[in-house]
Amino acid sequence: MIRIYNSLTNRMEAFKPIRENEVSMYVCGSTVYDNIHIGNSRPVVFFDTVARFFTFLGYQVKFVSNFTDIDDKIIRKAKQEETTETVISERYIASILDTYRALNCLPHYKNPKVTETIPEIVQFIELLVEKKGAYVVDGDVYFAIDQVADYGILSGQTKEKLIVGARIEENEKKENPIDFNLWKKTEEGLRFPSPWSEGRPGWHTECVVMINSIFHGPIDIHGGGLDLKFPHHDNEIAQAEVAFNHHIANIWMHNGRIDMAGEKMSKSLGNIIWAHDLVRTIGYQVYRLLLLNVPYGQPMTYRPELITQAETDLDKMMRPYIALKRKLQLEKKSIKVATSLTDASLKGLHQEFVEAMSNDFNTANAITVLFKVAKLLNSMLRSPELNETLASEVVFLFEQLTWVLGIEKALAPLTEEEIDLVRKWQQARQNKDFQTADHYREAVSQLGVFLS
Ligand SMILES: [Zn+2]
Missing domain, CATH: 3.40.50.620 (HUPs)
Structure with missing residues (x-):
């Protein structure tokens, strides 16, 4: 209601x-x-x-x-x-x-x-x-x-x-x-x-x-x-x-x-x-x-400080989202995201967001829920084993909720050349060739790939 x-x-x-x-x-x-x-x-x-x-x-x-x-x-x-x-x-x-x-x-x-x-x-x-x-x-x-x-x-x-x-x-x-x-x-x-x-x-x-x-x-x-x-x-x-x-x-x-x-x-x-x-x-x-x-x-x-705050907030939520989407593509070769939620905790966050907005469009509380989703994105990004289903559902939830607030951003999948670049960086790191890895680091970071 x-x-x-x-x-x-x-x-x-x-x-x-x-x-x-x-x-x-x-x-x-x-x-x-x-x-x-x-x-x-x-x-x-x-x-x-x-x-x-x-x-x-x-x-x-x-x-x-x-x-x-x-x-x-x-x-x-x-x-x-x-x-x-x-x-x-x-x-x-x-x-x-x-x-x-x-x-x-x-x-x-x-x-x-x-x-x-x-x-x-x-x-x-x-x-x-x-x-x-x-x-x-x-x-x-x-x-x-x-x-x-x-x-x-x-x-x-x-x-x-x-x-x-x-x-x-x-x-x-x-x-x-x-x-x-x-x-x-x-x-x-x-x-x-x-x-x-x-x-x-x-x-x-x-x-x-x-x-x-x-x-x-x-x-x-x-x-x-x-x-x-x-x-x-x-x-x-x-x-x-x-x-x-x-x-x-x-x-x-x-x-x-x-x-x-x-x-x-x-x-x-x-x-x-x-x-x-x-x-x-x-x-x-x-x-x-x-x-x-x-x-x-x-x-x-x-006040201009409010802009700085909003920039920090946006970065806090968008960075793990982009990184997880990249990770899904690089590790699981999956570019499509889920189209529904099966996980109970994600359903709970969805519900929490709907409740905030249903309470006279409390966008400030709705943004707080987005931070919780961003936290999940972050923890998934850091977990050694990527759960593809769950990751793809969190991405789906994040995309839905950001769309409601009008802060969604279309993210094109990595191209073959970009994937190649990431692979070279990963390879160099594996080989402990830090000089080469450093050479690619900036470009890889620009793609939104999680550097760990
Ligand atoms: Zn009027």
Whole structure:
């Protein structure tokens, strides 16, 4: 049984999929006026790990994440560069998709864009107007929060408090100061025809419409960064309540943010770490370990020492894995690994890993289990007689578990020439010809062969 902390109820809840053996997930993506930084990449890596775990358990996972390609920030950037918004958004969509791949994320089921969802968004706003959940003023459409009794249910804010806060920037067109914009009449930037005006949709509407168009009903899991909880996610829920009479998702999950040694990451502070730069430097395995070492709900403070730690951790687990795989090939001529587990202690570790992940995706504990598997790999490597079945099962287990965390690495078998090189090194050692052995040592070590 998988238990997940639901931000909507503030409780751990047993996961029960809406459709049998299927998991529907939606995570709010980026507004595409720039690349993503390490903070933006946390939900990307974490929810990819969630999707991988469900897949590992046999679920069919449909994971959707959008691109917001209509926004004031995109208009501003296009003006700065004297180009079109389409040029800007296409550039960053391509770049962000590249970053997703570099982070070893599985391809998403769909990556909808606002510009491709306009007819559905217009239809949806029409439905809200029809249901009296929205009103039209001079070509603009606003959501009427008074139509929702439990507005603010997710973040736990009361309407009264919010109204006091919103008074400062009061807009005379609104019936209630916290009503939010669904459609904006505009003469600037990309705009589309609608029954109300030529304009564009507000940000809070796109996700609800995308989810509904793709899944035709509520989904299992809606995720995003903690900073989206209010108002974005509360507004999504409010619209879904009026339009469809449900909360758009059964489970809401929010990841904590990443700070730079206590400061918020921002352009003005000049302390932004771009995800594509960092992953190019340290690789996806270290990158993912760095993020997954911290429980997703907690805030994380980035420090360069954490990278060193993750590098050491990765080396500790990958080195014996590669060495044992090499040993299997060299000694047993077996390149294929097992496809199931028969050994009881290995089954136990498998179970322990599943339990850690089933406990609200406790990736930190799951990594601890990987270390236990690495310890077994190590002891097998040092045992004088290699038990082929057992060794091949440990390798299989390790490959499965690293895949769930997205830190797996494809390892090509040694080529004939490489095997020949290892044989020469072994022969020289047997002959106590240490000079020749030393000559091959470095090359053999590079292949990941255990030097003992
Ligand atoms: Zn969203």
